[in-house]
Amino acid sequence: MAPAQASAQAPALLVIAHGSRDPRHAETVHALTRHVRSLRPGLRVETAFLDFDGPSVGQALASLYLSGVRDVVALPLLLTRAFHAKSDVPAVLAESSDRLPGLSVRVADVLGPSPLLLETLERRLTEAGLTPADRSTTAVVLASAGSTDPEAIAAIAETAREWRRTGWCAVRPAFASAALPRTEDAVRALRAEGFARVAVAPYVIAPGRLPDRIAAGAEAAGADVLAGVLGAAPELARLLLLRYDGAAAAAPARLRTLTA
Template identity: 40%
Template sequence: MPVDSPRLLLVAHGSRDPRFAATARRVTASVASAMPGVDVELAYLDLNEPTIGEAIERSGDCVVVPLLFAEGFHSKIDLPAIIAEHSLPGRRVVQTPVIGSHPLARALADRLAEAGLCDGDGVLLCAVGSSDAGADRHVRHRAIELSTLLHRPVEVVFATKLGSGEHELLSAVRRLKATGARRIALSPYFLSAGLLTERVDTALDRLCPDALVAGPLGAHPDVVSAVTDLYADAAGFGPASDGRADELVPEGLRSC
């Protein structure tokens, strides 16, 4: 990268769960390692420090990359308002699309393989859930990509919309069982483990005690590639990744 490269500000949502901040720091370290010569800083929308507004005020030109998986209220309304409020005259602040705008189905498949996904497992993709219908549609599109990659049905549940008596979760599990799934495998479309992932884990454990639970995406190479590509595009350097995220060849699946 050129010596005058703008600072990269990674902005995460924030959480009271310490695991979230620890994961966000690991992602930041992986991105910094992949981008020598670029000043990389982590900031938060809420609940953790520093806030993105504080980080913008002490930065020169910078590129803001949201560590979010779908375009919703935070990326469309909240973050642009913060940038407008805290940007100083003469400084260029560019917000990129969310990291979920890049291919991440392979990353989800890798986490499932690491957890021990078998041929007969039915996959349940879990995301936060949003008041923005477009954000939820994005998650469903990602489920279709994962289904195509794994050659099996993938159902979607939202951690904030499990329904009364967890009806939505129960219905999704029943649909997977109806397709012949011998076991349910949970695929968290989350950056980090936390209270919301635990809510789904606990509910699923009551329904399917033998369920397989994959890890969150964290600092997966495709997450890092999404950040570096978004930064490079915004800074005018062109795509930076090696294209790995576009490979649709899952590895490590077990015939069990």
């Protein structure tokens, strides 16, 4: 079923990305939000960044407020509930909301887990040259950015298990930082287990330093296939609207700044 068209009273959508010194990151995020706008004409969609790029979350909320918006759904462009989702995003939203009287901000769930993310991964592997016939003879490394948060690590492992059930002969998680194994180690381990074809699927949204590290690891270990990042895929744009709709339908909650 097609999503309902946004009404004049629909909350604005503020997509909050991490940000990067790499300009490809912001370019990809903006391409994704343009796709979201195309899927939901009439919905106001803005973008903010936690670091490096602009506007900041505070600047974006202030701009919305000055234009008359009083109801916002903030959507963290994050795949797991790690530190940024648990601490950074709530803190910056609470701080900004305190300065803007009458502004209601609802926080959407992070993107993962979702079947739409698996569909996006499948799309990128197909674009990299794999066919449905290759599924039963290809082992896949699900390579994420990495985190020190056990909940995030467990979520990546569970995503790998769920994806394996779709027919790939193996799916193993790997991490570009903060956790093990690294991408190159996971590729080599699969080779040692006898898998003749190994593909690396970056489980990251936009290009940057850590995705480049994933690509370098895949090349160093001799992976047969390297997929692109999730990027501005149509499945990902649909997922953003799914998370937006869930938050927009919920009652607003008081945002509180988290303390240690």
